[in-house]
Amino acid sequence: MVSALYAVLGALLLIKFSFDVVRMRLQYRVSYGDGGFSELQSAIRIHGNAVEYIPVALLLLLLMEMNGAETWMVHICGLMLIAGRLMHAYGFHHRLIAWRRSGMSATWCSLLLMVLANLWYMPWELVFSLH
Numbered sequence: 001m002v003s004a005l006y007a008v009l010g011a012l013l014l015i016k017f018s019f020d021v022v023r024m025r026l027q028y029r030v031s032y033g034d035g036g037f038s039e040l041q042s043a044i045r046i047h048g049n050a051v052e053y054i055p056v057a058l059l060l061l062l063l064m065e066m067n068g069a070e071t072w073m074v075h076i077c078g079l080m081l082i083a084g085r086l087m088h089a090y091g092f093h094h095r096l097i098a099w100r101r102s103g104m105s106a107t108w109c110s111l112l113l114m115v116l117a118n119l120w121y122m123p124w125e126l127v128f129s130l131h
Contacts (some may be wrong), residue, residue, distance in 0.1 A: 002071055003062045006078035013085055017047035019129035022127040046089045053107055057081050060114035077117070080110035 001083040024040045025031065061081070065074045084106030091099025 001057070001062075001065060003065045003078065004063055004072045005083060007058050008088050009078075009082050010058050011086075013089075014047070014050055014054060014081070017043070017050050018058065042092055046092050048091075049088065050085055053111075054081075054085065057111055057114065060111065060118060064114050064117045064121065067118060068121065069117050069121050073117060077110045077114050080106050080113070084110060120130070
């Protein structure tokens with residue numbers, strides 16, 4: 001399954017972002033919240049934002065593939081999702097609004113494409129069967 005590749009990449013991003021938060025908590029000796037440190041605030045939001053988008057996107061990607069979408073479509077949506085998350089994180093970390101905006105746009109576009117693909121490939125006859 002192609003979507004497994006993007007699930008692995010998404011999980012690696014979540015692990016990396018989580019490690020960044022833990023490393024900064026140790027560095028600044030903050031066990032709860034952000035302690036007023038802007039760098040820690042950014043790391044927390046980068047991780048939080050990824051947690052908010054990656055799981056539902058991966059579910060949509062898997063369902064899209066299971067519903068019979070073309071392999072190239074799964075790759076396009078998966079690549080757009082991962083690229084979007086990386087661009088957003090880079091822009092957030094370096095305070096570059098254009099990178100954040102582009103990252104969010106790529107993420108939203110991938111989500112919209114996956115929603116549309118799932119609607120297109122959905123086995124409607126099974127959805128509405130009365131058996």
